[in-house]
Amino acid sequence: MRIITLIENTPGAPGCVHEHGLSLYVETARHTLLMDTGATGAFADNAAALGLDLSRVDTVVLSHGHYDHAGGLWRLVELAPHAQIYMQRGAGRDFYHGDRYIGIDKAILDLPNLHLLDGDCRLDEELFLFAGITGRRFWPRSNLELRTTAPDGTPVQDDFSHEQCLVIAQEGKHILLSGCAHNGILNILDRYRQLFGADPDVAVSGFHMKQADPYTPEEWAVIDDTARELARYHTRFYTGHCTGKPAQERLLARMGDQLHPLHSGLPLDL
Template sequence: MRIVTLVENSRANEDCIAEHGLCIYIETEKHRLLLDSGQTDAVIKNAQILGIDLTAIDTVILSHGHYDHSGGIMPFSQINKTARIFMQKSAPEPHFNGERYIGIDKDILGLPNVSLIEGDVQLDDELFLFSGITGRRCYPQGNKKLTCEKDGMKVPDDFVHEQCLVITQSGKHWLLSGCAHNGILNILDRYKEIFGNVPDYVLSGFHMMKNDGEHTDEEKAVIIQTAKELVKLDTIFFSGHCTGIPAFEMMKEVMGDKLRALHSGEEVSL
């Protein structure tokens, strides 16, 4: 299996664009797919630089209904009109950070190849989507500012719109999440409910980024406790984007080589 970080906040390839967003390109035996699409058309430009043919993509998975994961879908749709695009049916609901709209471009819903799904879906023997994450262990503190609109009212976002992709390949299992808004430990708990074990690899943001000063003691405690729980598992983690550099470094001190960084233009190496 081949995995390339097409869009991420930082870059390994100086020719590639870095932006606040995430897009992962994946080649399996049966598929060429994208997890998310970044914030802008950077996915198109970076793919050209890296020699990745986006017209060959057959599947796009939107991890949740935020602009920095969905913004590249409309530019992508101009060059690829056949790839199936899967999102949870609640992903198009309005989402906000304070007063700022952070939801998806509503034009996406006009694309004929968009599938709105609900709950868990087995796409085939390689690809499985799950949601229904209800646990709140080490819940990301940054979620406190995020809301969604239901029945005309802004309410705390419950992240029902978040879904995770599981890829089975060569006897190994990959778990991929865009931001892990529900908390990576709770996502792993849900994974264990379904599969009875832990994945071999996890690729996900951890939504621990802090944009307005240093982390509070409470936030640091959640970050460190999360790392202490993850390092116990027989799993390798790749993270970036909304994890944030300070949080990543705190977790890296605990997890060592079990935690590895993502960068635009870089192929994930095992």
């Protein structure tokens, strides 16, 4: 198995661009898949620069209903029209950051290969999707700026019930892929333990922390507490995208070799 960060917020491999978005390329024994498609089609240009054939992609998982994870889907559909696409049903709702629309293109909902899920779903022996993350340990405060709409059109706080995670099982190892961990990375790990009774060997996710200085003492304390809790897991972590550079540097300083940064175009050491 191999995983390559096709696109992320920071530069990495020569010839690869970066953007505010996330897309992970995964090859398993049975599948060639993408976890998210970035904000634009630039992930596909990076794939070409890396010599990856995206026409072989058979599965696409959209982690949640935000543009920076699903904006490049049309480019993938052009390259791999047979690929099966999976997202939670609620990811098709309207989403806003303040007054700015950050949801997906609604035309995605008409794609014939789209599967709208209502919770957990096992795709096969290798792939398992889970949602239903209800914990609130260190729930990201930056979520408070994010809204969706009630059935009557009233703006309401997004509860991120539309967020899902992918678990890949192969060669005796379990890899957990998340997008932004809007529900909180610790709550996602708690849900994983409920389902599998153990820790994932590897977890790849943005942590949706504050993006830039200044941080308050309370915000630094949450980052330090998160690092302490993550260190209790028998898991190697990879993070980037929405974690924020200052927060990521603080986590790296606290967690050492247990945490690694993501960069556009670079593979993960599995």
